[in-house]
Amino acid sequence: xxxxxxxxxxxxxxxxxxxxxxxxxxxxxxxxxxxxxxxxxxxxxxxxxxxxxxxxxxxxxxxxxxxxxxxxxxxxxxxxxxxxxxxxxx
Amino acid sequence: xxxxxxxxxxxxxxxxxxxxxxxxxxxxxxxxxxxxxxxxxxxxxxxxxxxxxxxxxxxxxxxxxxxxxxxxxxxxxxxxxxxxxxxxxxxxxxxxxxxxxxxxxxxxxxxxxxxxxxxxxxxxxxxxxxxxxxxxxxxxxxxxxxxxxxxxxxxxxxxxxxxxxxxxxxxxxxxxxxxxxxxxxxxxxxxxxxxxxxxxxxxxxxxxxxxxxxxxxxxxxxxxxxxxxxxxxxxxxxxxxxxxxxxxxxxxxxxxxxxxxxxxxxxxxxxxxxxxxxxxxxxxxxxxxxxxxxxxxxxxxxxxxxxxxxxxxxxxxxxxxxxxxxxxxxxxxxxxxxxxxxxxxxxxxxxxxxxxxxxxxxxxxxxxxxxxxxxxxxxxxxxxxxxxxxxxxxxxxxxxxxxxxxxxxxxxxxxxxxxxxxxxxxxxxxxxxxxxxxxxxxxxxxxxxxxxxxxxxxxxxxxxxxxxxxxxxxxxxxxxxxxxxxxxxxxxxxxxxxxxxxxxxxxxxxxxxxxxxxxxxxxxxxxxxxxxxxxxxxxxxxxxxxxxxxxxxxxxxxxxxxxxxxxxxxxxxxxxxxxxxxxxxxxxxxxxxxxxxxxxxxxxxxxxx
Numbered sequence: 001x002x003x004x005x006x007x008x009x010x011x012x013x014x015x016x017x018x019x020x021x022x023x024x025x026x027x028x029x030x031x032x033x034x035x036x037x038x039x040x041x042x043x044x045x046x047x048x049x050x051x052x053x054x055x056x057x058x059x060x061x062x063x064x065x066x067x068x069x070x071x072x073x074x075x076x077x078x079x080x081x082x083x084x085x086x087x088x089x090x
Numbered sequence: 091x092x093x094x095x096x097x098x099x100x101x102x103x104x105x106x107x108x109x110x111x112x113x114x115x116x117x118x119x120x121x122x123x124x125x126x127x128x129x130x131x132x133x134x135x136x137x138x139x140x141x142x143x144x145x146x147x148x149x150x151x152x153x154x155x156x157x158x159x160x161x162x163x164x165x166x167x168x169x170x171x172x173x174x175x176x177x178x179x180x181x182x183x184x185x186x187x188x189x190x191x192x193x194x195x196x197x198x199x200x201x202x203x204x205x206x207x208x209x210x211x212x213x214x215x216x217x218x219x220x221x222x223x224x225x226x227x228x229x230x231x232x233x234x235x236x237x238x239x240x241x242x243x244x245x246x247x248x249x250x251x252x253x254x255x256x257x258x259x260x261x262x263x264x265x266x267x268x269x270x271x272x273x274x275x276x277x278x279x280x281x282x283x284x285x286x287x288x289x290x291x292x293x294x295x296x297x298x299x300x301x302x303x304x305x306x307x308x309x310x311x312x313x314x315x316x317x318x319x320x321x322x323x324x325x326x327x328x329x330x331x332x333x334x335x336x337x338x339x340x341x342x343x344x345x346x347x348x349x350x351x352x353x354x355x356x357x358x359x360x361x362x363x364x365x366x367x368x369x370x371x372x373x374x375x376x377x378x379x380x381x382x383x384x385x386x387x388x389x390x391x392x393x394x395x396x397x398x399x400x401x402x403x404x405x406x407x408x409x410x411x412x413x414x415x416x417x418x419x420x421x422x423x424x425x426x427x428x429x430x431x432x433x434x435x436x437x438x439x440x441x442x443x444x445x446x447x448x449x450x451x452x453x454x455x456x457x458x459x460x461x462x463x464x465x466x467x468x469x470x471x472x473x474x475x476x477x478x479x480x481x482x483x484x485x486x487x488x489x490x491x492x493x494x495x496x497x498x499x500x501x502x503x504x505x506x507x508x509x510x511x512x513x514x515x516x517x518x519x520x521x522x523x524x525x526x527x528x529x530x531x532x533x534x535x536x537x538x539x540x541x542x543x544x545x546x547x548x549x550x551x552x553x554x555x556x557x558x559x560x561x562x563x564x565x566x567x568x569x570x571x572x573x574x575x576x577x578x579x580x581x582x583x584x585x586x587x588x589x590x591x592x593x594x595x596x597x598x599x600x601x602x603x604x605x606x607x608x609x610x611x612x613x614x615x616x617x618x619x620x621x622x623x624x625x626x627x628x629x630x631x632x633x634x635x636x637x638x639x640x641x642x643x644x645x646x647x648x649x650x651x652x653x654x655x656x657x658x659x660x661x662x663x664x665x666x667x668x669x670x671x672x673x674x675x676x677x678x679x680x681x682x683x684x685x686x687x688x689x690x691x692x693x694x695x696x697x698x699x
Contacts, residue, residue: 069517
């Protein structure tokens, strides 16, 4: 697990921002870590934040051509490194 | 009969494929995890083979109750000698989310020596986007056949049927390629295969994003949500009104014509009061059940319900629930029983129990006849905007909101005072692509719901109205209802309902409604039918208005029905899915709360008016 990137998590991404998954917080249960890895949130995968609805609502991320909604608890447990803004997104 | 198992992750098009291959009315819903029961049907092309549709699951390591059901059932099914083949459906446009599950299934099939075939669905979407999918390459990598199909356009079905038809023993089972591979390694392999074989290109995400920007935006998305919900409740009342008026007129005319042909007075009274007065009064509400189920089906199939779950997640968490509770709660607006099953999709056992607590307070379709009757008796039928919006629909919206707010209040209080927040689980939900709803399965589902409603509730209503008519008609031949056996019995229970401003007739109707809520309408129809036996058949609404029921009592009745758990079937399912203690606790607790709230409403109305 790469915990050096702990400063940046999925939850920190703004809409239209792309990032690469680097690891997971130790506090994330094995079951949920396994589940989001199955969805494509694997170390090395490129993820894009599509939407950040207000009032702390779960945010919307695209990975491997699928779209998932993750709440703060789980998005903050996924460490990422920025891959810059993606083309065509706000 | 051979059995073929149909597996796949949610939103892979599995249920749609099942419908096409079997011609059955398995519901297709565009929401992750909606198939919570196992459906089966004979293959159209191979009638001696039964296709078994499993609940969609992302993994054989379950994190929700419904996945646990699927995984347990799969373990049993794979050891069944009758299972001749396993079909595993993947959405080829979103391969990553399916591949780990597919590898797990192949591994289990290797263990049980069952042939398995992967069906790469969405061949039409890949073709229309000018992309390609290397099914032969993936087949080599997986070690099992891969067939390109389109469940929507019935492409590739011949190859699927040919594969299933191959006699047992002649099909090559997968060589032991994955048998000793642990899950961790399967996950890595799935990612590598997804990168290698996924069609390159953005499919649907950009068009989906445009709609999501609208429906999930902080301001407009919230307004759209409330507008959709408001229209939903309006549609139940206002849009079904013409059909309801038609059925009411038909029941009245047929009733009068039939009764006129019966020479025996007692039989004629029975047909008029018990059959057309009791059962007929209930049939009037069928169009509302149809519209309700239809609109929920459209929202599910379009993909909007998953967005609604996201919108509601944060507010629902304040009350001990989760966004995933939204779907069971909305299903509860149709019927509590499928809603309780749907609650299996809630990951956290605690939040699942909170969802159970809330579901019986959702304004189910069995309450609809009662609400519609009382609202029609007290609220004028005036409409606005060319008949699209009406005061009666608005009143229905308010009573529905009241039930929902009561549910949130109760789950919030229980959660707060029992440390429930420790049972929270993270919220992870796939947002399926938006799509135009498919008319046939939705209409078929609405029709099936109405048929189920009539056959299930209709039998109970018929039996109850017959007993009520017998007790009300004798011993004085319907001449004096107050001194009939029913009147005598009613006066025994009258002291319980008198503080709500209700006389014995309403008391008896409430008592019978504990079998099923809609029995209330049939019972009142029979009682008023006996009372008005000398007159022509009169709609029940008019009879309630003429009975002098005060407005305070009408509202108290609405409140009582909004809260009380008067449904034997719901109590039984709660006992099975939750526990007997939970079911009995909810039955008695909600009865007490309903009575106290109704009492407060009536007494307050007496003070104010």
